Amino acid sequence: MKIALTVTAISLVFLTIACQTSEENITPATNTTTNPTTPTTPSTTVNPSSQEIYDTFVRLALKNSAGTAAMTIRKWLPTKTQIKVYWDGGRTTTLLSALDxxxxxxxxxxxYNKMVRTEVVAEADIxxxxxxxxxxxxxYASFQVSNSSVQGTTFTQWSSDAITKAVVWLSPSTPSNLQNGVLRHELTHALGIGHTENTKSIMIPVMSSTTYDFNSFSILDQRIIQxxxxxxxxxxxxEANISAVIKEYAAK
Ligand SMILES: [Zn+2]
Known part of the structure; x- marks a missing residue:
């Protein structure tokens, strides 16, 4: 007897976060002369309310990029114990320190998912x-930047909502005092997190709308990642599956 074999092709989808016009534009709109002023208020001093934590998580992880449609959780699997990060072009000692x-x-x-740097591009997850x-x-033919005027674009590749790879493009034109914030923002996208309008989060699409120093994660962002x-x-x-878990962290 012949056994019929079925081969199912799993199609991979690419999500481009923040590559639309004006997104990721961190140049202050009201700036007068040269580079924007470096934000100085530590973002870690800003306390979000429980409701803000809940709402922001839903916006960041359970809505599409535009915030217009519900989405399911997309993340690296907990069994992926190491996420290997490779910096290809445009690396500097300063930027590698910021990445670390x-x-x-x-x-x-x-x-569960510990990020480590690798120098072997073939094994890179990010x-x-x-x-x-x-x-x-x-x-990178599969990860095309469509708007080069933004500061960064993160492409996430997944299968059945499990992220398997991310490619982060950073603009070499970003002013040096904002590079760390953009890097942190884009790497957070690579976890499966989108955008929020809450300025207590580094995941605002236009960073000039905040005065916070994003050289660390705000309390709001810490809860989101946790x-x-x-x-x-x-x-x-x-959201219905995990609302109790979100509330648990929101109450902390
Ligand atoms: Zn973004």
Missing amino acids: KVMADMNTLNK IINRVEAATHNSK ILSDNRVKQGNT
């Missing part, structure tokens, strides 16, 4: 590339 700081901050909040958009596009990485929050979950 962002990864260390994430690793204290995320119990690739960072800080080159002109045209140069990036000629190398909730998403909690083992009870599973890829494919809806």
Whole structure:
């Protein structure tokens, strides 16, 4: 007897976060002369309310990029114990130090997926590339930057809501005093987190609308990352599935 075999092709979808016109534009709208002023207020001093934590998590992890439609949880699997990060073009000693700081901050909040740097591109789960958009596009055919006037774009690749790869494009034109904030913002996208309009979060699409210094995660962002990485929050979950878990963190 012949056994019929069925081959199912799993299609991968690419999500482009924040590559629309004006998104990721962190140049202050009202700036007069040269570079924008470096924000100085530590974001960690700003306390969000429980409702803000709940609402922001729903906006960041359970809505599409525009905030117009409900989405299911998309995340790296808890069994993915190491996320290997490779910096391709445009790396500097200063930026690598900033990356190490962002990864260390994430690793204290995320119990399961620890970010580590790699120098082997073939094993990279996340690739960072800080080159002109045209140069990036000629190398990364599947991760095309469509708007080169933004500060960064993060592409996330997933299958069945489990993230399997991310490519972060950073603009080489970003002023040096804002590079750390953009890097932190884009790497947070790579976790499966979208945008919010809440200025207590680094995930605002236009960073000039805040005065906070985003060289660390705000309390709001810390809660968001903790909730998403909690083992009870599973890829494919809806808000109804996990509202109790979100409330638990919101009450902390
Ligand atoms: Zn963004």
